[in-house]
Amino acid sequence: MFGWRDGSREMAVGRWERLTAGPLTLLSVVFLAAYAWPILVPQLPDRWVVVCEATGLVIWLLFWADLLVRFALAADRLRFLRTHLFDLTVLVLPFLRPLRALRLVTVVLNLTRRTTEWARGRLALYVGATTVLLVLVSALAVLDAERGAPDASITSFADALWWAVVTITTVGYGDLFPVTTAGRLVALGLMVGGIGLIGFVTGSLATWIVERVADRDRPQPATAADVAALRDEIAALRARLEPGRRAEPEPLDVDD
Structure with a gap:
């Protein structure tokens, strides 16, 4: 790769991303399933729990490999590190056992990374789907952190899903809340990410309604x-x- 021009490197990065887009998306779905299965089925035999954990670890390492390849192909590697600092942080922090749920953030990033140039209507659909994905991922992560903790109020997936919806919409009834450090970190991430997503969805819906009313009252051209x-x-x-x-x-x- 020595002697490459910047244009050649950018083309190489583009080819790599096009080549890995489908496989990474599929791996993200498999990762999410492997993470969710032991949580949704607490009585899962130990051998299957080990299989799920090994699958998640291997896929997480493949995410690392993708980031390292894109870093090696980047024309300006310092700029790449600055613009991908969040991705790097998300990949590094799950080395700490209490923060392993952050691997799910990598899944969300991989599922939503290549959808930035959509029209507003498709973008609204994309943001809505991302919101649903964030709610499901947060519900799984908080249940994984809270189940079995003393005085925990979130002990089932139904409770976790209700808590995630109430939290992301900023309603905050207070009937369910995390008591562990990991659960509170999940709540913090859901609050920060949810404010922007819910604001975009509600704003797009309001704009659509206003435009429909305006189009109905506007005289039709001859x-x-x-x-x-x-x-x-x-x-x-x-x-x-x-x-x-x-x-x-x-x-x-x-x-x-």
């Missing part, structure tokens, strides 16, 4: 058929007012 019919009526009126003149419609201007 069509060529409307103009032709109007000219026929004018020609007929002239014929009545001027006896002996034939009621011939005026020629239709193509430019109209």
Whole structure:
């Protein structure tokens, strides 16, 4: 790779990202399933728990490999580190056992990384799907952290899902809340990420409603058929007012 020009490196990065887009998305889904299965099925045999943990670890290492390859191909590696500092932090912190749920953030990033140039309508759909994904991931992470803790109020997936929805919408009933450090970190991430996502969704919905009302009240532009019919009526009126003149419609201007 020595002697590469910046343009060649950018093309190489683009080819790598196009090549890995599908596999990384599939790996993210598998990672999420492997993480969720032992949480949703507490009675899962130990051998399957080990299989799920090993699967998650291998996929997480593949995420590391993807980041390292993109770093090696980058034309400006210092700039790459600055712009991918969050990705790097998310990959490093799960080395600490209490923060292993942060691996789920990597899943969310990989599932949503290549959708930045969408039209507003598709972008709203994308943000809505990301919001649902964030709620599900947060519910799994907080249940993983809270289940089995003394005085825990979140002990089932239904409780965790209800807590995640209440938290991301900033309602905050207070009936369910995390008591562990890991659970509170999940809550912090959900609060920070949820404010922007929910704000975008509600803002887009309000804009759509206003536009629909405005379009309904806005007069429709005249069509060529409307103009032709109007000219026929004018020609007929002239014929009545001027006896002996034939009621011939005026020629239709193509430019109209």
